Amino acid sequence: MKETDLINQITPSFYRQSSVVTGIGDDGAVIKPPNGHELVIVADAMIEDVHFSLNYMNLSDVGHRVLAANVSDLIAMGSKPLYYIITLGVPSDYNHKDIQLLYDGLNQLAKVYNMDLIGGDTTSSNKLMISITAFGSVLPNRKRLRSQADAGDVVFVTGYLGESGYGLHLLNDQIDEDYFINRHKRPVPRQDFLYASEPLSRVCLNDISDGISTELNEIAEASLVNIEINYESLPVHEEMKKLNSTFLKELILSAGEDFELVGTCSVQEWKQLEQSCQKLNIPIKSIGTVTSSSSTPKVNLIEGDQITLLDRKGYEHS
Amino acid sequence: MKETDLINQITPSFYRQSSVVTGIGDDGAVIKPPNGHELVIVADAMIEDVHFSLNYMNLSDVGHRVLAANVSDLIAMGSKPLYYIITLGVPSDYNHKDIQLLYDGLNQLAKVYNMDLIGGDTTSSNKLMISITAFGSVLPNRKRLRSQADAGDVVFVTGYLGESGYGLHLLNDQIDEDYFINRHKRPVPRQDFLYASEPLSRVCLNDISDGISTELNEIAEASLVNIEINYESLPVHEEMKKLNSTFLKELILSAGEDFELVGTCSVQEWKQLEQSCQKLNIPIKSIGTVTSSSSTPKVNLIEGDQITLLDRKGYEHS
Numbered sequence: 082m083k084e085t086d087l088i089n090q091i092t093p094s095f096y097r098q099s100s101v102v103t104g105i106g107d108d109g110a111v112i113k114p115p116n117g118h119e120l121v122i123v124a125d126a127m128i129e130d131v132h133f134s135l136n137y138m139n140l141s142d143v144g145h146r147v148l149a150a151n152v153s154d155l156i157a158m159g160s161k162p163l164y165y166i167i168t169l170g171v172p173s174d175y176n177h178k179d180i181q182l183l184y185d186g187l188n189q190l191a192k193v194y195n196m197d198l199i200g201g202d203t204t205s206s207n208k209l210m211i212s213i214t215a216f217g218s219v220l221p222n223r224k225r226l227r228s229q230a231d232a233g234d235v236v237f238v239t240g241y242l243g244e245s246g247y248g249l250h251l252l253n254d255q256i257d258e259d260y261f262i263n264r265h266k267r268p269v270p271r272q273d274f275l276y277a278s279e280p281l282s283r284v285c286l287n288d289i290s291d292g293i294s295t296e297l298n299e300i301a302e303a304s305l306v307n308i309e310i311n312y313e314s315l316p317v318h319e320e321m322k323k324l325n326s327t328f329l330k331e332l333i334l335s336a337g338e339d340f341e342l343v344g345t346c347s348v349q350e351w352k353q354l355e356q357s358c359q360k361l362n363i364p365i366k367s368i369g370t371v372t373s374s375s376s377t378p379k380v381n382l383i384e385g386d387q388i389t390l391l392d393r394k395g396y397e398h399s
Numbered sequence: 400m401k402e403t404d405l406i407n408q409i410t411p412s413f414y415r416q417s418s419v420v421t422g423i424g425d426d427g428a429v430i431k432p433p434n435g436h437e438l439v440i441v442a443d444a445m446i447e448d449v450h451f452s453l454n455y456m457n458l459s460d461v462g463h464r465v466l467a468a469n470v471s472d473l474i475a476m477g478s479k480p481l482y483y484i485i486t487l488g489v490p491s492d493y494n495h496k497d498i499q500l501l502y503d504g505l506n507q508l509a510k511v512y513n514m515d516l517i518g519g520d521t522t523s524s525n526k527l528m529i530s531i532t533a534f535g536s537v538l539p540n541r542k543r544l545r546s547q548a549d550a551g552d553v554v555f556v557t558g559y560l561g562e563s564g565y566g567l568h569l570l571n572d573q574i575d576e577d578y579f580i581n582r583h584k585r586p587v588p589r590q591d592f593l594y595a596s597e598p599l600s601r602v603c604l605n606d607i608s609d610g611i612s613t614e615l616n617e618i619a620e621a622s623l624v625n626i627e628i629n630y631e632s633l634p635v636h637e638e639m640k641k642l643n644s645t646f647l648k649e650l651i652l653s654a655g656e657d658f659e660l661v662g663t664c665s666v667q668e669w670k671q672l673e674q675s676c677q678k679l680n681i682p683i684k685s686i687g688t689v690t691s692s693s694s695t696p697k698v699n700l701i702e703g704d705q706i707t708l709l710d711r712k713g714y715e716h717s
Binding site for chain 1: 420421424425426427428429430431432437438439440441442443444445446449450472473475476478484485486488517518519520522523524525526528530532534535537539542544545546605606621
């Protein structure tokens with residue numbers, strides 16, 4: 082299909098955000114970011130048979146999922162989603178209906194977050210490739226960086242861990258359990274957390290894209306702190322507790338792609354955050370503490386009376 | 400190679416633009432666009448064996464070229480280049496040296512335009528894939544849109560046409576003519592045109608990425624005007640005048656990828672633009688006129704006493 086047709090097909094008839102000055106239709110888009118705000122820019126790409134398979138996901142799922150990954154990054158920076166740009170590599174046998182399905186998935190999620198598609202590029206490729214750059218706005222003193230953890234902080238996590246990884250496992254085994262499979266195919270980033278955490282003066286935040294072991298190590302390294310978490314405190318769905326304990330541990334510590342949030346805040350503000358989350362129906366749980374500042378940052382996992390060192394991959398070292 | 404290694408390898412040690420609040424190293428970058436300016440966002444992707452071949456381009460050329468395509472779009476919007484974000488799909492057999500070469504090409508051009516790499520994503524893929532989103536700033540009344548052509552305008556073009564296409568032809572035939580080959584491998588977008596055109600109250604502008612036939616039709620359609628250009632006025636390098644006339648015409652009208660600029664301005668401001676370009680050593684030439692407003696926009700090509708209708712592909716219809 083021709084690029085001009087494709088562009089016409091996905092050009093929106095209106096823009097939800099008033100800060101879009103010029104959308105699709107020129108060499109570039111023009112925006113006027115909201116006054117007093119900073120602009121957050123994130124990027125996340127997915128390639129067929131690397132990040133997803135069309136054997137178990139349809140094109141609408143794929144569209145939803147890649148935008149969800151970007152929205153999750155925006156939220157993890159504390160920013161309100163605004164717009165996105167998409168670069169598509171489209172196999173030659175795709176038709177208008179395929180592109181419409183992909184776009185439906187993108188647009189359904191974009192609508193939830195009031196986001197606009199403001200530009201992009203399309204090209205041919207062997208495998209479907211989708212690269213998104215997404216934009217959000219944030220007040221300078223409400224940025225939520227991974228470098229903002231302090232000694233004494235409570236470490237928290239939203240939702241339940243390992244659900245997306247378990248969903249993928251079920252898909253691969255062709256077992257039909259809609260809840261977990263949807264957690265993999267159609268993750269919904271926690272925009273409400275922005276409102277719940279808005280009053281807090283300081284929140285250190287990461288989204289769980291690569292597994293909690295990676296995210297906690299990133300926080301420790303960026304903030305130069307040591308972190309200690311309790312394995313028994315990690316939130317797990319009742320249904321998953323029946324799984325083989327080694328497999329369960331792997332899912333919890335390393336699977337990622339849940340697009341839940343992990344972060345830290347002061348003990349003083351933790352109660353407030355817990356209450357705000359409860360009001361907004363966001364499951365949130367304290368899972369450990371930031372024990373100390375450190376020039377050799379590390380993450381310890383406590384399980385019973387055992388303490389092990391948790392590396393980025395989720396492997397434990399004694 | 401590991402993604403964290405790759406990110407460390409390409410993370411700059413400093414940022415040239417003071418409007419970068421937070422660069423690489425968190426879930427996203429944070430910028431504070433210059434006061435009173437709007438932000439222009441462009442995107443352009445290149446995939447191995449679709450847009451380039453590593454048989455005749457090295458990885459540094461590839462890096463240069465994909466960023467040049469984006470910079471060219473920024474300039475065509477009238478905006479000053481600021482930053483870029485890159486998504487890389489890297490084949491599994493690439494090593495650090497390969498990535499460094501690619502990055503050298505990007506960085507050499509970024510330095511010329513004072514641009515910063517502020518973020519991105521990397522993933523594995525079969526073929527090398529590079530997707531760039533680039534950012535520029537522009538004063539609201541200095542945007543150069545393709546919808547800004549008016550009846551009576553002079554139509555102009557910078558540089559010479561078809562050089563990049565001729566360079567690609569020489570490469571495919573393994574003929575060594577450095578000048579044209581470099582025009583294909585290492586095009587240099589015309590940032591100086593921003594300064595030359597800065598005093599003009601209105602400029603309609605496109606960069607020549609897809610061939611002048613496409614660009615002129617885009618201008619006609621976006622501005623709702625008819626355009627007439629003279630084939631004999633189109634600027635051609637002396638050396639290329641020796642070519643077979645059919646082949647030459649194809650190169651001039653359709654080859655594109657020169658990343659020169661085509662646009663229109665009022666007759667009153669044309670003299671001023673011509674003089675400013677002369678001072679800055681930018682070759683610029685009047686090639687025709689915007690003849691009238693039109694609800695059925697078209698582009699006519701005059702050659703001797705023949706007038707033909709020029710479509711987007713560069714085909715002529717009588």
